[in-house]
Amino acid sequence: MGLFTVAEAKAELARLRPILDEIVVVRADMVELASGIPTELGGVPERKAAEARLNELMTAVQETGAELKGVAPLLVDFPADLDGVPVLLCWLEGDAELAWYHRADLGFAGRRRLP
Template sequence: MGLFTIAEARIELARLRPVLHELVAVRADAAELAASLADGGTPTPLGGLPEWKGAQARLDDLMTVVQQTGAELRGFAPLLVDFPADLDGAPVLFCWLEGEPELIWYHRPDLGFAGRRRIP
């Protein structure tokens, strides 16, 4: 896939919000189900092994939806989504972290999250 402009990345993030919200909810359900199964199958209102397998499958589907946009899902807990871009002739990744209200950060690919800067 191609590179995103900041406007395109912001539009894509807005379009992905329902997917990302569902990913967070299913991630929490999967974690609770996994903990229940690890405790020897202690009952949980969410179910058991079949529901855990279903949650895992749904997580895979949701992650695929994100990746198909050209965005890169870099973190799962918390969610971290990068949008490949070019800023002033240099390759960058516009970077969104779960909980951030909007897309306002970028970093060079070689620096990763530690190199985040505000988008000018």
């Protein structure tokens, strides 16, 4: 997969939002099912189904060329280039839009607002 422009990454994030929203729900279900505490969600078969669904959803994100860096909280990076510098356009669960980036060599701690 190649690099994203900022516009392409924003469009891809918009397309991925239903998948990302479902990951949040399935993640919560899976944690509840794995807690060992009785739940109306079910038991081992339902937990295995939730794990399988979560894997499918995570694969769907990664097949776009985006990088799923975290699941709790969700962190999705889109490889890009800003003024000749390799960067990752960065969306964190709870962000209203794709508005952040960090240099590829600095990681999340170097996160800055997009110009």
